[in-house]
Amino acid sequence: MKLLQLYNQSVGDKATMLFFALLSATIVVVLYIRRSATSTSGRPSLPPGLPRRSFGFLKTDLGMPAWKALSILHEKHGPVTSMYRGRKLIISLGTLKAATDLLEKRGNIYSSRPRNIMGCIHILPALFWNTHARVSFRSELMSGGMRGVNMPYGTKWRNWRTLMHAGLGIQATGGHELMQSLESKILLNDLLNEQDPAAYVTHIRRTLASISMTMAYGRRVEYFGDPIALRFILSATGIVLNDVYLVYFNWLPSSQPGKFLVESRFLQWFRRVPEAHRKIDTKVYMELLSEAKQKLANGETETVILRKALDKQTEYGLSDVELAFGLSAPFAAGVSTSSTSLEIFILAMLHHPHIMRKAQKDIDSVVGPLRLPEFEDLDSLPYITAIVKETLRWRPLFPLGIPHDSLADDVYEGFFIPAGSSVVWNAYLISRDEKLFPAPDEFRPERYLGSAKEGSPSDSEELDPSFVFGFGRRICPGMHIARNSLFIIITRLLWAFDIIPSKDSDGNAVLPPIALEDFVEALAIRPRPFSYIFRPRKDDQGHSLITQECKRAREELQMHG
Structure with missing residues (x-):
């Protein structure tokens, strides 16, 4: 009898729980419908675009990449357009003026980030893979909200930005030039002695990984299979090796009834993978931080970012774990993006050999x-600097930028932008603005040079594709260091090598595709793997010079720890 009573009580409890669950769900639906139907009389209209019931983002209802779909919407509706992803309003800015007006001039409103509890974010591959994995390195579950790039606007993010600017900003660029120069000398020697063209990309990525890790931790990546570096790469790039497709679970505001249905850990099957990765990340970052602290105490290394971070740790209220995650930023942001920019440069040279020859002629006349x-x-x-700029513009890595989030209601050009909107800047469309960049699909470095400058930027600014690094307070703090790495590597590659196409079995040159539609689609794009050859253009004396410079570079790097 007692057992029967317990059974009946259990059934009753379950029925009660089911009733309240259904009631909560009903309340959520009703509130959602009422909110959607709330009159907006007296307000300006939202920017035109896709209807509210369109649920695409990475792939829209138009069946194409978001950057392309939004570009079509801009052609129809103008510089500001909109679409929904579930309940989230996405505002797209399609001109440099619109992006500057909002993201820079109104930075007090547009400097936050959308909340990303866990999302499917396709990002560039890890250092040692040519495959492309689905990752979510910016999500709260993956990082505990400790990655600065995705922090909302506030004190923690401002402190993180201060640390990054101290170590990566324009005033710090000169302090990294020696290390960038030494690593690029080693790269030349590695490429000169590499017999397998398919391995070129691994040498390029090792070089960039070593530059980034040295800046953050005072530790080089000396060889391709460095196990500690490999573990860091897996953590910093957030690779999800089992290719689990992650979906957003941040659609239900915390103020809504029924939130417990989503936040109940029993129902949150999706937490297991990112939380497991966060444990791995934390272990790797803490080991590297501990090693860097020890080397700093022994006088074996000196990194501006680490020194500044340790000096400010107490003032900023940073735990060791938060500090360790913060120091990973140069690597997580720099390796894949810079390596992709170099791949795009190589693509451009393969398709425009006359530009390569002109650049080599300039280098030979200056350097000898x-x-x-x-x-x-x-x-x-200046022609090499122009090539770097054109590489960044020609194929922008983030066609839709990284979203900002609006902190307050705003009106722009007669359109209402509500608080909580995600605001993206259509870098692809800006890079194709014929008023700024005539013949935008052509790779044309001359557009940045002297009397050959084209476009009509304002009197206070030079024609420059710096918009690819972001806007306002969220602009990439390492943009100047990235440009320096591209300059020294590109210049030395062109000094030492001709970049020529591979040949097929019949001896015909094979040019890889260059259309953006042929790239791997993700939050950040990259070319699909392609083949090419670095053909040495120097005689034995030049080869000997490269070997000697590499040897001296290794010795100097050894001395610097």
């Missing part, structure tokens, strides 16, 4: 055959 190009040659090589 008896030494390598140096940073001191930068002002004497």
Whole structure:
């Protein structure tokens, strides 16, 4: 009898729980419908675009990548357009003026990030893979909200930005040039001695990984299979090796009834993978931080970011774990993006050999055959600087940028932008603005040079594709270091090598595709793997110079720890 009573009580409890669950769900639906139907009389209208019931983002209802779909909407509706992803309003800015007006001039409103509890974010692959994995390195579950790039606007993010600017900002660029120069000398030697063209990309990525890790932790990546570096790469890029497709679970506001249905850990099957990765990340970052602290205490290394972070740790209220995650930023942001930019440069040279020859002629006239190009040659090589700029513009890595989030209601050009909207800047469309960049689909470095400058930017700004690094307070703090890495590596590659197409079995040159539609689609794009050849353009004396410079570079890096 007692057992029967317990059974009946259990059934009753379950029925009660089911009733309240259904009631909560009903309340959520009713509130959602009422909110959707709330009159907006007296307010300006939202920017035109896709109807509210369109639920696509990475792939829209138009069946194409978001950057392309939004570009079509801009052609129809103008510089500001909108679409919904579930309940989230996405505002797309399609001109440099609109992006500057909102993201820079109204930075007090548009400097936050959308909340991303866990989302399917496709990002660039890890250092040692040519495959493309689905990852979510920016999500709260994956990082505990400790990655600065995705922090909402507030004190913690401002402190993180201060640390990054101290170590990566324009004032810090000179302090990294020696290390960038030494690593690129080693790269030349590695490429000169590499017999397998398919391995070129691994040498390029090792170089960029070593530059980034040295900046953050004072630790080089000396060889391709460095196990500690490999573990860090897996953590910093957030690779999800089992290719689990993650979905957003941040559609239900915390103020809504029924939130417990989503936040109940029993129902949150989706937490297991990212939380397991966060444990791995934390272990790796803490080990690297501990090693860097020890080396700093022993006088074996000196990194501006680490020194500044340790000096400010107490003032900023940072735990060791938060500090460790913060220091991973240069690596997580820099390796894949810079390596992709170099791949795009190589694509451009394969398809525009006349530009390569012109650049080599300039380099030879300034540098000659008896030494390598140096940073001191930068002002004497404006055509190389123009090639770097055009590489960044020609195929922008983030076609829709990284979303900002609006903190307050706003009105722009007669359109209402409600608080909580995600605001993206259509970098692809800006890069194709014929008023700024005539013949935008052409790779044309001359557009940035002297009397050949094209477009009509304002009197206070130079024609420059810096918009690819972001806007306002969220602009990439390492943009100047990234440009320096591209300059020294590109200049030395062109000094040492011709970049030529591979050949098929019949001896015909094979040019890889360059259309953006042929790239791997993700939050950040990249070319699909392609083949090419670095053909040495120097004689034995030049080869000997590269070997000697590599040896000296290794010795100097050893001395610097």
